[in-house]
Amino acid sequence: MKNILRPALVLFFVLTLLTGVAYPLVVTGVAQSLFPAQAHGSLILQGGKPVGSALIGQNFTDAGHFWGRPSATAPMPYNASLSGGSNQGPLNPALVDAVKARVAALRAADSGNTAAVPVDLVTASASGLDPHISPAAADYQVARVARARGLSVEKVRVLVAQQTKGPWLGLLGESQVNVLQLNLALEALR
Incomplete structure:
Protein backbone atom coordinates (compact mmCIF):
# COMPACT_ATOMS: atom_id res chain seq x y z
CA MET A 1 0.00 0.00 0.00
CA GLY A 41 -12.17 45.24 -15.37
CA SER A 42 -11.95 47.77 -18.22
CA LEU A 43 -12.69 50.54 -15.72
CA ILE A 44 -13.39 54.03 -16.99
CA LEU A 45 -11.74 56.63 -14.77
CA GLN A 46 -12.69 60.27 -14.42
CA GLY A 47 -10.59 62.43 -12.16
CA GLY A 48 -8.75 59.32 -11.01
CA LYS A 49 -11.95 57.70 -9.74
CA PRO A 50 -13.81 54.84 -11.44
CA VAL A 51 -17.18 55.88 -12.89
CA GLY A 52 -18.02 52.54 -14.47
CA SER A 53 -16.78 49.78 -16.70
CA ALA A 54 -16.66 49.81 -20.47
CA LEU A 55 -18.12 46.29 -20.30
CA ILE A 56 -21.24 46.88 -18.16
CA GLY A 57 -24.10 49.19 -19.05
CA GLN A 58 -25.51 51.83 -16.74
CA ASN A 59 -29.06 53.03 -16.23
CA PHE A 60 -29.37 56.51 -17.76
CA THR A 61 -32.96 57.75 -17.66
CA ASP A 62 -32.93 61.54 -17.94
CA ALA A 63 -33.56 63.28 -21.26
CA GLY A 64 -30.10 64.86 -21.32
CA HIS A 65 -28.28 61.54 -21.62
CA PHE A 66 -28.23 58.79 -24.19
CA TRP A 67 -30.08 55.68 -23.07
CA GLY A 68 -28.68 52.20 -23.46
CA ARG A 69 -30.32 48.89 -24.14
CA PRO A 70 -32.91 47.77 -21.61
CA SER A 71 -31.51 45.54 -18.91
CA ALA A 72 -33.06 42.17 -18.10
CA THR A 73 -31.47 41.97 -14.65
CA ALA A 74 -33.72 42.27 -11.62
CA PRO A 75 -34.49 43.77 -9.16
CA MET A 76 -32.34 46.64 -10.46
CA PRO A 77 -31.07 47.22 -14.00
CA TYR A 78 -27.48 46.44 -14.99
CA ASN A 79 -26.81 44.38 -11.86
CA ALA A 80 -23.64 42.51 -12.81
CA SER A 81 -24.13 39.89 -10.10
CA LEU A 82 -27.45 38.86 -11.68
CA SER A 83 -26.44 38.78 -15.33
CA GLY A 84 -28.86 37.03 -17.60
CA GLY A 85 -31.38 37.59 -20.32
CA SER A 86 -35.14 37.44 -19.99
CA ASN A 87 -35.27 34.20 -22.04
CA GLN A 88 -38.44 35.45 -23.68
CA GLY A 89 -38.91 34.50 -27.32
CA PRO A 90 -40.33 36.80 -30.00
CA LEU A 91 -43.79 35.23 -29.69
CA ASN A 92 -43.95 35.57 -25.91
CA PRO A 93 -46.77 38.00 -25.01
CA ALA A 94 -44.74 39.40 -22.10
CA LEU A 95 -41.92 40.38 -24.45
CA VAL A 96 -44.35 41.88 -26.97
CA ASP A 97 -45.97 43.94 -24.18
CA ALA A 98 -42.56 45.05 -22.83
CA VAL A 99 -41.41 46.14 -26.30
CA LYS A 100 -44.66 48.07 -26.87
CA ALA A 101 -44.21 49.83 -23.52
CA ARG A 102 -40.59 50.71 -24.32
CA VAL A 103 -41.55 52.06 -27.75
CA ALA A 104 -44.28 54.16 -26.12
CA ALA A 105 -41.79 55.51 -23.55
CA LEU A 106 -39.32 56.46 -26.30
CA ARG A 107 -42.08 58.14 -28.30
CA ALA A 108 -43.27 60.05 -25.21
CA ALA A 109 -39.72 61.25 -24.43
CA ASP A 110 -39.34 62.62 -27.97
CA SER A 111 -42.80 63.07 -29.46
CA GLY A 112 -41.50 64.81 -32.57
CA ASN A 113 -39.35 61.86 -33.56
CA THR A 114 -41.21 59.80 -36.16
CA ALA A 115 -38.26 57.61 -37.16
CA ALA A 116 -38.45 53.85 -36.68
CA VAL A 117 -37.27 52.86 -33.21
CA PRO A 118 -34.07 50.77 -33.44
CA VAL A 119 -34.58 47.29 -32.04
CA ASP A 120 -31.67 47.54 -29.61
CA LEU A 121 -33.44 50.36 -27.73
CA VAL A 122 -36.41 48.13 -26.92
CA THR A 123 -34.89 44.65 -26.44
CA ALA A 124 -32.39 43.49 -23.84
CA SER A 125 -29.17 41.71 -24.73
CA ALA A 126 -28.49 38.10 -23.77
CA SER A 127 -26.55 39.17 -20.66
CA GLY A 128 -28.82 42.06 -19.76
CA LEU A 129 -25.67 44.16 -19.23
CA ASP A 130 -24.71 45.29 -22.74
CA PRO A 131 -23.06 48.74 -22.58
CA HIS A 132 -23.29 49.34 -26.33
CA ILE A 133 -25.95 50.54 -28.73
CA SER A 134 -25.92 50.71 -32.49
CA PRO A 135 -25.11 54.00 -34.24
CA ALA A 136 -28.75 54.01 -35.40
CA ALA A 137 -29.93 53.83 -31.77
CA ALA A 138 -27.64 56.72 -30.84
CA ASP A 139 -28.79 58.72 -33.86
CA TYR A 140 -32.43 58.14 -32.88
CA GLN A 141 -31.73 59.93 -29.58
CA VAL A 142 -29.64 62.85 -30.89
CA ALA A 143 -32.47 65.39 -31.18
CA ARG A 144 -33.81 64.64 -27.67
CA VAL A 145 -30.38 64.92 -26.05
CA ALA A 146 -29.49 68.08 -27.98
CA ARG A 147 -32.77 69.74 -27.01
CA ALA A 148 -32.44 68.76 -23.33
CA ARG A 149 -28.88 70.10 -23.16
CA GLY A 150 -29.38 73.19 -25.28
CA LEU A 151 -26.87 71.99 -27.89
CA SER A 152 -27.14 71.92 -31.65
CA VAL A 153 -28.18 68.64 -33.20
CA GLU A 154 -25.10 68.76 -35.43
CA LYS A 155 -22.74 69.10 -32.45
CA VAL A 156 -24.28 66.08 -30.74
CA ARG A 157 -24.27 64.11 -34.01
CA VAL A 158 -20.52 64.83 -34.40
CA LEU A 159 -19.95 63.59 -30.84
CA VAL A 160 -21.80 60.35 -31.63
CA ALA A 161 -19.65 59.88 -34.75
CA GLN A 162 -16.49 60.40 -32.67
CA GLN A 163 -17.62 57.78 -30.16
CA THR A 164 -18.66 55.20 -32.76
CA LYS A 165 -16.29 52.26 -33.00
CA GLY A 166 -16.22 50.24 -36.21
CA PRO A 167 -15.91 46.47 -36.56
CA TRP A 168 -12.79 44.90 -35.05
CA LEU A 169 -10.05 44.89 -37.69
CA GLY A 170 -12.67 46.29 -40.04
CA LEU A 171 -14.18 42.82 -40.40
CA LEU A 172 -15.59 41.32 -37.22
CA GLY A 173 -18.71 42.59 -35.51
CA GLU A 174 -20.74 45.69 -36.15
CA SER A 175 -20.25 49.37 -35.46
CA GLN A 176 -21.23 50.26 -31.92
CA VAL A 177 -21.33 53.12 -29.44
CA ASN A 178 -20.47 52.70 -25.75
CA VAL A 179 -23.24 54.60 -23.94
CA LEU A 180 -21.19 55.42 -20.82
CA GLN A 181 -18.28 56.79 -22.84
CA LEU A 182 -20.67 58.78 -25.05
CA ASN A 183 -22.39 60.30 -22.01
CA LEU A 184 -19.03 61.15 -20.40
CA ALA A 185 -17.96 62.87 -23.63
CA LEU A 186 -21.28 64.72 -23.56
CA GLU A 187 -20.61 65.85 -19.98
CA ALA A 188 -17.16 67.06 -21.02
CA LEU A 189 -18.76 69.51 -23.46
CA ARG A 190 -19.93 71.63 -20.52
Whole structure:
Protein backbone atom coordinates (compact mmCIF):
# COMPACT_ATOMS: atom_id res chain seq x y z
CA MET A 1 0.00 0.00 0.00
CA LYS A 2 2.88 2.34 0.85
CA ASN A 3 4.35 1.82 -2.63
CA ILE A 4 1.10 3.04 -4.21
CA LEU A 5 0.13 5.82 -1.79
CA ARG A 6 3.47 7.70 -1.74
CA PRO A 7 3.77 8.27 -5.53
CA ALA A 8 0.09 9.18 -5.73
CA LEU A 9 0.45 11.83 -2.99
CA VAL A 10 3.66 13.22 -4.51
CA LEU A 11 2.00 13.47 -7.92
CA PHE A 12 -1.07 15.09 -6.32
CA PHE A 13 1.03 17.80 -4.63
CA VAL A 14 3.21 18.42 -7.70
CA LEU A 15 0.18 18.79 -9.97
CA THR A 16 -1.54 21.00 -7.38
CA LEU A 17 1.48 23.31 -7.32
CA LEU A 18 1.69 23.39 -11.12
CA THR A 19 -1.98 23.77 -11.98
CA GLY A 20 -3.24 25.47 -8.83
CA VAL A 21 -0.40 27.90 -8.13
CA ALA A 22 2.19 28.25 -10.89
CA TYR A 23 -0.19 28.29 -13.89
CA PRO A 24 -2.61 30.89 -12.42
CA LEU A 25 0.32 33.11 -11.43
CA VAL A 26 1.80 32.95 -14.93
CA VAL A 27 -1.56 33.62 -16.62
CA THR A 28 -2.28 36.52 -14.25
CA GLY A 29 1.20 37.98 -14.81
CA VAL A 30 0.86 37.77 -18.59
CA ALA A 31 -2.63 39.33 -18.48
CA GLN A 32 -1.48 42.13 -16.18
CA SER A 33 1.50 42.97 -18.38
CA LEU A 34 -0.07 42.59 -21.86
CA PHE A 35 -3.68 43.67 -21.14
CA PRO A 36 -3.66 45.82 -17.97
CA ALA A 37 -6.93 47.65 -18.64
CA GLN A 38 -8.86 44.47 -19.34
CA ALA A 39 -7.26 42.67 -16.38
CA HIS A 40 -8.58 45.39 -14.09
CA GLY A 41 -12.17 45.24 -15.37
CA SER A 42 -11.95 47.77 -18.22
CA LEU A 43 -12.69 50.54 -15.72
CA ILE A 44 -13.39 54.03 -16.99
CA LEU A 45 -11.74 56.63 -14.77
CA GLN A 46 -12.69 60.27 -14.42
CA GLY A 47 -10.59 62.43 -12.16
CA GLY A 48 -8.75 59.32 -11.01
CA LYS A 49 -11.95 57.70 -9.74
CA PRO A 50 -13.81 54.84 -11.44
CA VAL A 51 -17.18 55.88 -12.89
CA GLY A 52 -18.02 52.54 -14.47
CA SER A 53 -16.78 49.78 -16.70
CA ALA A 54 -16.66 49.81 -20.47
CA LEU A 55 -18.12 46.29 -20.30
CA ILE A 56 -21.24 46.88 -18.16
CA GLY A 57 -24.10 49.19 -19.05
CA GLN A 58 -25.51 51.83 -16.74
CA ASN A 59 -29.06 53.03 -16.23
CA PHE A 60 -29.37 56.51 -17.76
CA THR A 61 -32.96 57.75 -17.66
CA ASP A 62 -32.93 61.54 -17.94
CA ALA A 63 -33.56 63.28 -21.26
CA GLY A 64 -30.10 64.86 -21.32
CA HIS A 65 -28.28 61.54 -21.62
CA PHE A 66 -28.23 58.79 -24.19
CA TRP A 67 -30.08 55.68 -23.07
CA GLY A 68 -28.68 52.20 -23.46
CA ARG A 69 -30.32 48.89 -24.14
CA PRO A 70 -32.91 47.77 -21.61
CA SER A 71 -31.51 45.54 -18.91
CA ALA A 72 -33.06 42.17 -18.10
CA THR A 73 -31.47 41.97 -14.65
CA ALA A 74 -33.72 42.27 -11.62
CA PRO A 75 -34.49 43.77 -9.16
CA MET A 76 -32.34 46.64 -10.46
CA PRO A 77 -31.07 47.22 -14.00
CA TYR A 78 -27.48 46.44 -14.99
CA ASN A 79 -26.81 44.38 -11.86
CA ALA A 80 -23.64 42.51 -12.81
CA SER A 81 -24.13 39.89 -10.10
CA LEU A 82 -27.45 38.86 -11.68
CA SER A 83 -26.44 38.78 -15.33
CA GLY A 84 -28.86 37.03 -17.60
CA GLY A 85 -31.38 37.59 -20.32
CA SER A 86 -35.14 37.44 -19.99
CA ASN A 87 -35.27 34.20 -22.04
CA GLN A 88 -38.44 35.45 -23.68
CA GLY A 89 -38.91 34.50 -27.32
CA PRO A 90 -40.33 36.80 -30.00
CA LEU A 91 -43.79 35.23 -29.69
CA ASN A 92 -43.95 35.57 -25.91
CA PRO A 93 -46.77 38.00 -25.01
CA ALA A 94 -44.74 39.40 -22.10
CA LEU A 95 -41.92 40.38 -24.45
CA VAL A 96 -44.35 41.88 -26.97
CA ASP A 97 -45.97 43.94 -24.18
CA ALA A 98 -42.56 45.05 -22.83
CA VAL A 99 -41.41 46.14 -26.30
CA LYS A 100 -44.66 48.07 -26.87
CA ALA A 101 -44.21 49.83 -23.52
CA ARG A 102 -40.59 50.71 -24.32
CA VAL A 103 -41.55 52.06 -27.75
CA ALA A 104 -44.28 54.16 -26.12
CA ALA A 105 -41.79 55.51 -23.55
CA LEU A 106 -39.32 56.46 -26.30
CA ARG A 107 -42.08 58.14 -28.30
CA ALA A 108 -43.27 60.05 -25.21
CA ALA A 109 -39.72 61.25 -24.43
CA ASP A 110 -39.34 62.62 -27.97
CA SER A 111 -42.80 63.07 -29.46
CA GLY A 112 -41.50 64.81 -32.57
CA ASN A 113 -39.35 61.86 -33.56
CA THR A 114 -41.21 59.80 -36.16
CA ALA A 115 -38.26 57.61 -37.16
CA ALA A 116 -38.45 53.85 -36.68
CA VAL A 117 -37.27 52.86 -33.21
CA PRO A 118 -34.07 50.77 -33.44
CA VAL A 119 -34.58 47.29 -32.04
CA ASP A 120 -31.67 47.54 -29.61
CA LEU A 121 -33.44 50.36 -27.73
CA VAL A 122 -36.41 48.13 -26.92
CA THR A 123 -34.89 44.65 -26.44
CA ALA A 124 -32.39 43.49 -23.84
CA SER A 125 -29.17 41.71 -24.73
CA ALA A 126 -28.49 38.10 -23.77
CA SER A 127 -26.55 39.17 -20.66
CA GLY A 128 -28.82 42.06 -19.76
CA LEU A 129 -25.67 44.16 -19.23
CA ASP A 130 -24.71 45.29 -22.74
CA PRO A 131 -23.06 48.74 -22.58
CA HIS A 132 -23.29 49.34 -26.33
CA ILE A 133 -25.95 50.54 -28.73
CA SER A 134 -25.92 50.71 -32.49
CA PRO A 135 -25.11 54.00 -34.24
CA ALA A 136 -28.75 54.01 -35.40
CA ALA A 137 -29.93 53.83 -31.77
CA ALA A 138 -27.64 56.72 -30.84
CA ASP A 139 -28.79 58.72 -33.86
CA TYR A 140 -32.43 58.14 -32.88
CA GLN A 141 -31.73 59.93 -29.58
CA VAL A 142 -29.64 62.85 -30.89
CA ALA A 143 -32.47 65.39 -31.18
CA ARG A 144 -33.81 64.64 -27.67
CA VAL A 145 -30.38 64.92 -26.05
CA ALA A 146 -29.49 68.08 -27.98
CA ARG A 147 -32.77 69.74 -27.01
CA ALA A 148 -32.44 68.76 -23.33
CA ARG A 149 -28.88 70.10 -23.16
CA GLY A 150 -29.38 73.19 -25.28
CA LEU A 151 -26.87 71.99 -27.89
CA SER A 152 -27.14 71.92 -31.65
CA VAL A 153 -28.18 68.64 -33.20
CA GLU A 154 -25.10 68.76 -35.43
CA LYS A 155 -22.74 69.10 -32.45
CA VAL A 156 -24.28 66.08 -30.74
CA ARG A 157 -24.27 64.11 -34.01
CA VAL A 158 -20.52 64.83 -34.40
CA LEU A 159 -19.95 63.59 -30.84
CA VAL A 160 -21.80 60.35 -31.63
CA ALA A 161 -19.65 59.88 -34.75
CA GLN A 162 -16.49 60.40 -32.67
CA GLN A 163 -17.62 57.78 -30.16
CA THR A 164 -18.66 55.20 -32.76
CA LYS A 165 -16.29 52.26 -33.00
CA GLY A 166 -16.22 50.24 -36.21
CA PRO A 167 -15.91 46.47 -36.56
CA TRP A 168 -12.79 44.90 -35.05
CA LEU A 169 -10.05 44.89 -37.69
CA GLY A 170 -12.67 46.29 -40.04
CA LEU A 171 -14.18 42.82 -40.40
CA LEU A 172 -15.59 41.32 -37.22
CA GLY A 173 -18.71 42.59 -35.51
CA GLU A 174 -20.74 45.69 -36.15
CA SER A 175 -20.25 49.37 -35.46
CA GLN A 176 -21.23 50.26 -31.92
CA VAL A 177 -21.33 53.12 -29.44
CA ASN A 178 -20.47 52.70 -25.75
CA VAL A 179 -23.24 54.60 -23.94
CA LEU A 180 -21.19 55.42 -20.82
CA GLN A 181 -18.28 56.79 -22.84
CA LEU A 182 -20.67 58.78 -25.05
CA ASN A 183 -22.39 60.30 -22.01
CA LEU A 184 -19.03 61.15 -20.40
CA ALA A 185 -17.96 62.87 -23.63
CA LEU A 186 -21.28 64.72 -23.56
CA GLU A 187 -20.61 65.85 -19.98
CA ALA A 188 -17.16 67.06 -21.02
CA LEU A 189 -18.76 69.51 -23.46
CA ARG A 190 -19.93 71.63 -20.52
